[in-house]
Amino acid sequence: MAASGKSTIERVRATLARRNRAERRFKNFGRAAVLLGLLFLVLVFVNIILTGYSAFWQTFVKLPVHFDARVIDPRGGADPETLGSADYGALVKASVRSLFPDVSGRRHRRELGKLVSRGTVFQLRRMVLEDPSLVGSSTEVWVPVDDDYDMLHKGNVDRTLPETDRRLSDRQIAWFDRLADDGRVESRFNITFFTAGDSREPELAGIRGAAMGSFFTLAVTLLLSFPLGVATSVYLEEFAPRNRLTALIEVNINNLAAVPSIVFGLLGLAVFINLFGLPRSAPLVGGLVLTLMTLPTIIIAGRAALTSVPPSIREAALGVGASKLQMIVHHVLPLAMPGMLTGTIIGMARALGETAPLLMIGMVAFVVDVPQSVTDAATALPVQIFLWLDSPERAFVERASAAIMVLLAFLVAMNALAVVLRRRFERRW
Amino acid sequence: MADQPGVAAMETGSLEFRGAEVDLVDERRESRETVGTPFVDDARMTCRDVNVHYGDNHAIKNVSLDIGREQVLAMIGPSGCGKSTFLRALNRMNDTIDGCRMTGEIKLDGNDIYAKDMDVVPLRALVGMVFQKPNPFPKSIFDNIAYGVRIHGLAESKSEIEGIVEHSLKRAGLWEEVNDRLRQPGTGLSGGQQQRLCIARTIAVSPEVILMDEPCSALDPIATARVEDLINELGADYTIAIVTHSMQQAARVSQRTAYFHLGDLLEVGPTDQIFTNPIHPLTEDYITGRFG
Numbered sequence: 001m002a003a004s005g006k007s008t009i010e011r012v013r014a015t016l017a018r019r020n021r022a023e024r025r026f027k028n029f030g031r032a033a034v035l036l037g038l039l040f041l042v043l044v045f046v047n048i049i050l051t052g053y054s055a056f057w058q059t060f061v062k063l064p065v066h067f068d069a070r071v072i073d074p075r076g077g078a079d080p081e082t083l084g085s086a087d088y089g090a091l092v093k094a095s096v097r098s099l100f101p102d103v104s105g106r107r108h109r110r111e112l113g114k115l116v117s118r119g120t121v122f123q124l125r126r127m128v129l130e131d132p133s134l135v136g137s138s139t140e141v142w143v144p145v146d147d148d149y150d151m152l153h154k155g156n157v158d159r160t161l162p163e164t165d166r167r168l169s170d171r172q173i174a175w176f177d178r179l180a181d182d183g184r185v186e187s188r189f190n191i192t193f194f195t196a197g198d199s200r201e202p203e204l205a206g207i208r209g210a211a212m213g214s215f216f217t218l219a220v221t222l223l224l225s226f227p228l229g230v231a232t233s234v235y236l237e238e239f240a241p242r243n244r245l246t247a248l249i250e251v252n253i254n255n256l257a258a259v260p261s262i263v264f265g266l267l268g269l270a271v272f273i274n275l276f277g278l279p280r281s282a283p284l285v286g287g288l289v290l291t292l293m294t295l296p297t298i299i300i301a302g303r304a305a306l307t308s309v310p311p312s313i314r315e316a317a318l319g320v321g322a323s324k325l326q327m328i329v330h331h332v333l334p335l336a337m338p339g340m341l342t343g344t345i346i347g348m349a350r351a352l353g354e355t356a357p358l359l360m361i362g363m364v365a366f367v368v369d370v371p372q373s374v375t376d377a378a379t380a381l382p383v384q385i386f387l388w389l390d391s392p393e394r395a396f397v398e399r400a401s402a403a404i405m406v407l408l409a410f411l412v413a414m415n416a417l418a419v420v421l422r423r424r425f426e427r428r429w
Numbered sequence: 430m431a432d433q434p435g436v437a438a439m440e441t442g443s444l445e446f447r448g449a450e451v452d453l454v455d456e457r458r459e460s461r462e463t464v465g466t467p468f469v470d471d472a473r474m475t476c477r478d479v480n481v482h483y484g485d486n487h488a489i490k491n492v493s494l495d496i497g498r499e500q501v502l503a504m505i506g507p508s509g510c511g512k513s514t515f516l517r518a519l520n521r522m523n524d525t526i527d528g529c530r531m532t533g534e535i536k537l538d539g540n541d542i543y544a545k546d547m548d549v550v551p552l553r554a555l556v557g558m559v560f561q562k563p564n565p566f567p568k569s570i571f572d573n574i575a576y577g578v579r580i581h582g583l584a585e586s587k588s589e590i591e592g593i594v595e596h597s598l599k600r601a602g603l604w605e606e607v608n609d610r611l612r613q614p615g616t617g618l619s620g621g622q623q624q625r626l627c628i629a630r631t632i633a634v635s636p637e638v639i640l641m642d643e644p645c646s647a648l649d650p651i652a653t654a655r656v657e658d659l660i661n662e663l664g665a666d667y668t669i670a671i672v673t674h675s676m677q678q679a680a681r682v683s684q685r686t687a688y689f690h691l692g693d694l695l696e697v698g699p700t701d702q703i704f705t706n707p708i709h710p711l712t713e714d715y716i717t718g719r720f721g
Binding site: 242310312313314315316317318319320321322323326330331335 | 520522525527549550551552553554557558559560562564565566567576577580581627630631634
């Protein structure tokens with residue numbers, strides 16, 4: 001120090017500016033990275049919401065329906081069987097034609113028939129079965145329009161395109177515009193989207209089947225993987241001897257966490273369906289497969305949480321004469337629980353968004369009915385999104401985006417639940 | 430604490446040559462035999478030829494020592510001398526450490542605590558332990574003390590538990606400070622209060638022996654003084670073995686002192702004698718501050 005003629009403080013000062021600069025640079029890089037990440041997150045959200053929000057609305061048209069007794073109850077008596085099997089399609093056709101009496105010719109009439117959703121037939125049938133006194137009367141009924149008209153009304157059809165490049169002809173567009181001018185067209189909240197299962201018709205397709213499938217699948221996964229994962233991590237961390245066998249098990253658990261999920265799907269197909277004979281497409285099997293997939297995550301997080309419990313607490317418990325199990329159950333597990341819950345939620349969130357293994361066990365099937373139990377055929381939300389994006393109809397694009405929103409809402413709800421659970425455990429301890 | 434006449438006589442005999450015979454002093458300095466009075470007549474715990482290994486490390490070498498009934502035994506020695514290891518052997522806390530082996534015999538009231546049919550749970554209820562760092566459970570003050578009572582089923586009713594909690598807190602001199610906030614977390618207390626809470630937790634299960642592993646090393650002088658007063662009080666009713674770094678503390682709280690050196694028990698004797706008139710040259714070096 002003396003040799004260079006500089007005091008310590010001078011030497012420190014010489015490099016101080018550089019050190020401070022490096023720190024500022026690092027902070028700025030960090031901020032830039034966070035901003036970039038946020039930007040893309042916002043981009044994704046905005047894109048999904050802009051594409052999908054319109055799926056929560058559905059265009060309806062007001063039809064003047066005459067429940068012609070000659071058509072639906074030719075023999076009289078309002079016999080439910082007769083009413084149930086009657087030709088309501090004829091009513092719909094007649095009703096639409098009554099709106100456009102000037103349309104003639106077979107081809108034009110067929111085009112006209114596609115104005116309203118195919119579900120209208122079932123809607124009218126339901127109305128009549130609920131209230132047979134409707135037979136013979138006339139009433140105005142709001143019915144959903146076909147998805148092509150729905151897209152037209154939502155502005156997703158480019159009217160400037162040549163007619164041959166559109167799904168709707170100029171004539172069809174003119175009819176619809178006339179109805180709109182007559183005040184017969186209205187946008188309503190799309191309840192069907194939340195109450196129905198899948199359908200080939202976008203205006204009849206809903207998220208409920210997939211949501212229930214996801215719910216049952218995740219319920220099975222949670223019920224199996226959480227207790228199993230916690231018990232395994234406790235045993236491996238606290239009780240198992242440290243030898244080659246446990247080291248091998250440990251390595252394998254860590255490896256399992258990195259196995260591609262489709263492999264778990266294959267395993268589920270081979271073991272649960274082919275060997276055990278469980279039903280295909282069932283949330284039970286999906287839950288079992290996802291359990292296999294989430295277990296390593298939960299075990300690894302659980303073991304990390306257990307090792308992070310301070311040894312002083314263990315000694316305190318043993319010191320007053322707690323047995324090993326009492327020490328773990330009374331003191332170590334409650335302290336490790338927030339970490340274990342975090343691992344579980346991460347695993348469950350991954351399971352919720354998992355598609356590939358479900359494809360292998362048949363949960364990719366077209367399921368119209370809303371599943372009522374873990375053995376009913378079902379699909380899951382991400383599979384439903386995949387199926388809809390695979391469909392050619394423009395209307396399914398917005399529904400897929402809406403389904404993504406529902407999926408994200410589930411994820412946010414799960415994470416919020418995790419935060420609440422953590423808070424509660426931390427307050428208690 | 431009856432002296433073992435033979436040992437004492439032999440040692441006083443050699444003392445006469447001190448200083449005059451340099452060779453003899455060196456020889457005595459190299460000796461790792463226990464000198465003084467390791468055995469007492471009315472012992473609560475008796476340890477014979479205790480050896481503890483951590484893997485290849487021979488941490489405790491052939492230690493034989495008695496812990497007298499209702500008195501305080503202080504264990505002193507430089508860092509790494511094995512005093513904590515020995516203390517932890519007394520309630521088998523070393524069992525939890527992988528690769529720790531123990532040979533020899535430790536008896537509590539005549540029962541071998543390392544016998545095959547001896548369960549550590551009742552043993553640790555009889556031989557309680559207070560640790561170096563205050564380690565209250567992250568629970569309420571009440572639950573901290575009630576925990577041991579509950580798991581051992583020592584109380585029939587809720588009111589009985591409340592009585593034990595109050596009594597233990599009073600014994601630990603903490604009642605006045607915390608009686609209005611028994612439901613608040615024990616971790617919210619100050620360091621000294623936490624350590625007294627840990628002592629209260631230990632005496633709540635009414636043990637016969639209390640082991641203390643440097644109970645004041647994490648405390649400030651005022652808190653230390655309070656804990657030392659408490660140890661002095663408890664010494665009348667409990668058998669206490671305390672490991673301490675502080676020789677003053679050993680002098681203040683204990684009736685007997687054992688000096689450990691690199692795994693050997695070098696000297697045991699009445700505390701006043703150890704500090705005023707040590708027999709082993711290394712004991713003298715340590716207490717006079719030549720190393721440690």
